[in-house]
Amino acid sequence: MCEISVVPYYDGHLMVRDCNMFDKVFWIFLPYVEAFKHCKPFFLIDGTYLYEKYGGVLLIAVAQNGNRNILPIAFTIVESQAIKVALRAEDNGWHPLRAFHAYCVRHMAANFMFHFQSANEKMYLINAAYSLSKAGYK
Incomplete structure (x- = not known):
């Protein structure tokens, strides 16, 4: 499954008609989601900066199985501060008692x-x- 978000493209202050610019993307592989059901009941998010013409951050959500093997679950490319903004939102569901940060x-x-x-x-x-x-x- 994949979701891509685009925004209007501007040339200076003028919006270019029929032209969009990449904003963010999210994708998961369904077999990984199925395998997550057999992992420890937590996951972590790690990221790496994308440089030069691409920019942004590649974030990966991973889980760990009973043998301490790591399983990637979901991937996204977002702006560099997007994870902090998302975690600060009051209605995101990522606050105790539903979720804990470490x-x-x-x-x-x-x-x-x-x-x-x-x-x-x-x-x-x-x-x-x-x-x-x-x-x-x-």
Whole structure:
């Protein structure tokens, strides 16, 4: 399934008739949606910036099965701030108790390395984040 959104194309201040410009796209593969029923009851969204003439952000919603394998579920290309705008909307259904937000340990570790450049201390951060007990966290 795929949905594409376009907006009118403007040449300066003049709208060009019979011409549209790409706005955003969303697509899913139905077998992945079916497989999601057998995954852990959460998913995460990750993204990567598209550069040069394309711009925007490619977002991917992924889930994890019982063997910790990752399953892509849905894909979208949007403006760079679109996910933040969508999450701020009051009527979006992405607020507690229906949904909870968490930080990605991989991104936290990458940011930690960028600022502090200590591989040894990065491992402490990762180990604490993945700890299953308070003792392991400490």
